Amino acid sequence: MEPFxxxxxRAVPLRRGNVDTDQIIPAxxxxxxxxxxxxxxxxxxxxxxxxxxxxxxxxxGATVLVAGMDFGTGSSREHAVWALQNYGFKVxxxxxxxxxxxxxxxxxGLPAVTLPQETVDRLWALxxxxxxxxxxxxxxxxxxRAAGITAGFELDDNARWRLLHGLDDISLTLEHExxxxxxxxxxxxxxxxxxxx
Amino acid sequence: xxKTLAEKVWDDxxxxxxxxxxxxxxxxxxxxxxxxxxxxxxxxxxxxxRVRRADLTIATEDHNTPTIDIDKPIADPVSRLQLExxxxxxxxxxxxxxxxxxxxxxxxxxxxxxxxxxxxGMTVVCGDSHTSTHGAFGALAFGIGTSQVEHVLxxxxxxxxxxxxxxxxxxxxxxxxxxxxxxxxxxxxxIGTGGGQGHVIEYRGPAIEKLSMEARMTVCNxxxxxxxxxxxxxxxxxxxxxxxxxxxxxxxxxxxxxxxDWRALRxxxxxxxxxxxVIDASTLSPFVTWGTNPAQGAPxxxxxxxxxxxxDAGERLAAEKALEYMGLTAGQPLREIAVDTVFLGSCTNGRxxxxxxxxAVLRGRSVxxxxxxxxxxxxxxxALKAVEEGLDKVFTAAGAEWRHAGCSMCLxxxxxxxxxxxxxxxxxxxxxxxxxxxxxxxxxxxxQVAATTAVLGxxxxxxxxxxxxxxxxx
Ligand code: SF4
Numbered sequence: 001m002e003p004f005x006x007x008x009x010r011a012v013p014l015r016r017g018n019v020d021t022d023q024i025i026p027a028x029x030x031x032x033x034x035x036x037x038x039x040x041x042x043x044x045x046x047x048x049x050x051x052x053x054x055x056x057x058x059x060x061g062a063t064v065l066v067a068g069m070d071f072g073t074g075s076s077r078e079h080a081v082w083a084l085q086n087y088g089f090k091v092x093x094x095x096x097x098x099x100x101x102x103x104x105x106x107x108x109g110l111p112a113v114t115l116p117q118e119t120v121d122r123l124w125a126l127x128x129x130x131x132x133x134x135x136x137x138x139x140x141x142x143x144x145r146a147a148g149i150t151a152g153f154e155l156d157d158n159a160r161w162r163l164l165h166g167l168d169d170i171s172l173t174l175e176h177e178x179x180x181x182x183x184x185x186x187x188x189x190x191x192x193x194x195x196x197x
Numbered sequence: 198x199x200k201t202l203a204e205k206v207w208d209d210x211x212x213x214x215x216x217x218x219x220x221x222x223x224x225x226x227x228x229x230x231x232x233x234x235x236x237x238x239x240x241x242x243x244x245x246x247r248v249r250r251a252d253l254t255i256a257t258e259d260h261n262t263p264t265i266d267i268d269k270p271i272a273d274p275v276s277r278l279q280l281e282x283x284x285x286x287x288x289x290x291x292x293x294x295x296x297x298x299x300x301x302x303x304x305x306x307x308x309x310x311x312x313x314x315x316x317x318g319m320t321v322v323c324g325d326s327h328t329s330t331h332g333a334f335g336a337l338a339f340g341i342g343t344s345q346v347e348h349v350l351x352x353x354x355x356x357x358x359x360x361x362x363x364x365x366x367x368x369x370x371x372x373x374x375x376x377x378x379x380x381x382x383x384x385x386x387x388i389g390t391g392g393g394q395g396h397v398i399e400y401r402g403p404a405i406e407k408l409s410m411e412a413r414m415t416v417c418n419x420x421x422x423x424x425x426x427x428x429x430x431x432x433x434x435x436x437x438x439x440x441x442x443x444x445x446x447x448x449x450x451x452x453x454x455x456x457x458d459w460r461a462l463r464x465x466x467x468x469x470x471x472x473x474x475v476i477d478a479s480t481l482s483p484f485v486t487w488g489t490n491p492a493q494g495a496p497x498x499x500x501x502x503x504x505x506x507x508x509d510a511g512e513r514l515a516a517e518k519a520l521e522y523m524g525l526t527a528g529q530p531l532r533e534i535a536v537d538t539v540f541l542g543s544c545t546n547g548r549x550x551x552x553x554x555x556x557a558v559l560r561g562r563s564v565x566x567x568x569x570x571x572x573x574x575x576x577x578x579x580a581l582k583a584v585e586e587g588l589d590k591v592f593t594a595a596g597a598e599w600r601h602a603g604c605s606m607c608l609x610x611x612x613x614x615x616x617x618x619x620x621x622x623x624x625x626x627x628x629x630x631x632x633x634x635x636x637x638x639x640x641x642x643x644x645q646v647a648a649t650t651a652v653l654g655x656x657x658x659x660x661x662x663x664x665x666x667x668x669x670x671x
Pocket of ligand 1: 259260304305306325327543544545603604607608625626
């Protein structure tokens with residue numbers, strides 16, 4: 001995973017609430033067996049509309065998605081995160097995220113930054129008025145900055161540390177292999193097995 | 198210290214706890230299906246890792262599988278590749294797989310419980326949000342993403358920060374004709390799609406205790422639709438009776454030891470929840486959705502709401518957009534909404550009791566002209582049982598299509614899809630835009646409402662049939 005410290009880029013204001021994972025990437029895109037190539041499926045249904053914000057020429061190359069409330073609710077599909085990353089997004093901002101989506105995005109090095117709706121409103125107003133306006137997401141200071149806007153955000157130390165260093169969760173866990181083996185010794189013997197070992 | 202049920206199961210599974218870090222939780226059962234694990238196996242391979250506990254892992258094919266002509270090669274090459282990839286990965290790592298055509302194949306959340314693999318006090322995970330279903334047994338069961346699937350494959354553990362706890366207490370008794378699906382749709386409408394965010398919901402109270410295991414699974418299944426990570430119901434005699442003698446249930450002395458432990462899996466009397474909601478079951482009635490998220494629902498007897506009536510600006514906007522997408526106007530009685538398609542199936546309502554309930558309505562009646570009805574059992578075992586009881590005959594005699602087991606039109610990854618503008622009454626769990634096919638419109642309903650809707654051609658419940666006696670002799 002790529003380390004993330006700070007990122008500055010232009011934004012896409014997505015003025016919609018409850019954008020579930022089926023909207024981010026519909027099921028027919030989930031048949032691929034790779035982690036890449038999902039960019040064309042991102043917001044598939046809306047992309048057909050030339051007016052849709054992502055289709056506007058001024059938004060080309062934007063890397064910060066400023067989304068409405070309850071972004072990424074619904075299914076556990078990590079493809080939603082890959083689609084955003086494949087498209088070129090480096091950060092997603094919303095007042096509230098679906099839990100699994102947020103976990104998935106942090107695991108893939110795509111910070112899902114939670115800001116109050118009021119700040120999201122201001123970021124929308126700013127970036128709608130000026131598509132060239134830049135938004136900075138600073139993980140070191142836990143702060144989002146844009147013209148006239150400075151807003152702190154919360155991110156627990158552990159998640160932040162992993163993002164900053166691009167750490168692989170599995171390697172960290174496997175350092176505790178002995179603890180896992182020890183736990184396995186004390187599991188109740190009646191717990192089911194799917195097959196004989 | 199007094200603990201809730203969820204906290205007890207959590208604490209039982211902590212492998213490692215350290216200040217400022219997530220707990221490392223042990224996973225008792227890992228369920229796989231073809232959609233969310235290919236990239237996880239790929240990651241393992243790249244890192245040179247193996248599946249740590251293939252004996253705690255099981256896979257089935259469900260999302261992509263066709264529900265007709267299952268003996269022919271799968272037409273869609275991309276779907277086929279995904280299934281072939283799963284087969285290859287399972288073979289390489291020694292993971293038990295129930296592929297299409299196998300007698301234990303079916304929707305992952307139907308298969309686990311029916312094999313007796315889902316048991317009280319366990320941790321169960323799957324790369325699928327409706328893993329919450331398994332919480333009906335008093336297991337802590339939650340959906341995970343593909344990176345976490347890889348993590349569990351490699352280590353049989355997951356680093357997790359504790360969930361918050363929420364109690365949904367359902368007092369009183371459900372009125373006749375009101376079922377688990379109505380109850381959970383009403384709960385979601387009450388707390389909203391984000392209301393359970395970060396929480397494990399424990400459903401409790403007299404109305405929950407009276408539910409069958411299958412009805413409890415319907416309730417826990419849709420916890421995710423309220424934003425919750427998991428749903429749970431304390432195990433009791435109903436749970437034990439369901440589990441006894443299932444293929445993977447403990448046997449002999451093990452059974453006695455297990456039941457003794459399971460009886461302790463209850464929220465302590467003096468434990469507190471982070472949030473509590475109380476619902477009076479006696480006030481409930483058949484419930485359907487009118488919008489494009491599962492919280493946009495109302496009693497069947499109501500009308501499509503006026504977006505202007507929502508105090509919250511976000512909800513108002515969401516309602517406006519939903520009505521536009523759904524092609525509905527405010528004030529239209531829900532009962533007058535005509536449908537093109539009825540889908541009976543999914544991990545929410547594709548079990549034998551659901552099929553029985555729908556068949557009871559359809560027996561001696563026919564699906565209305567111009568309406569197609571798909572009946573897709575949740576698993577091969579469910580299908581076999583239905584055939585044994587003659588339910589398949591009831592469905593086909595009524596003019597419904599009797600299909601092979603799988604997820605099918607719940608998400609339309611296989612050919613079972615709605616076309617643009619087509620309207621469905623569906624027993625599944627999500628009415629998101631395009632979920633059942635691009636431009637398709639979904640009303641979430643119970644099996645009873647689905648079957649009646651098929652007969653009358655518009656949203657309706659069995660009570661609406663009183664003036665339409667079943668033709669006898671069929
Ligand atoms: S039936 Fe629907 S909700 Fe259930 S696992 Fe399949 S696709 Fe997911």
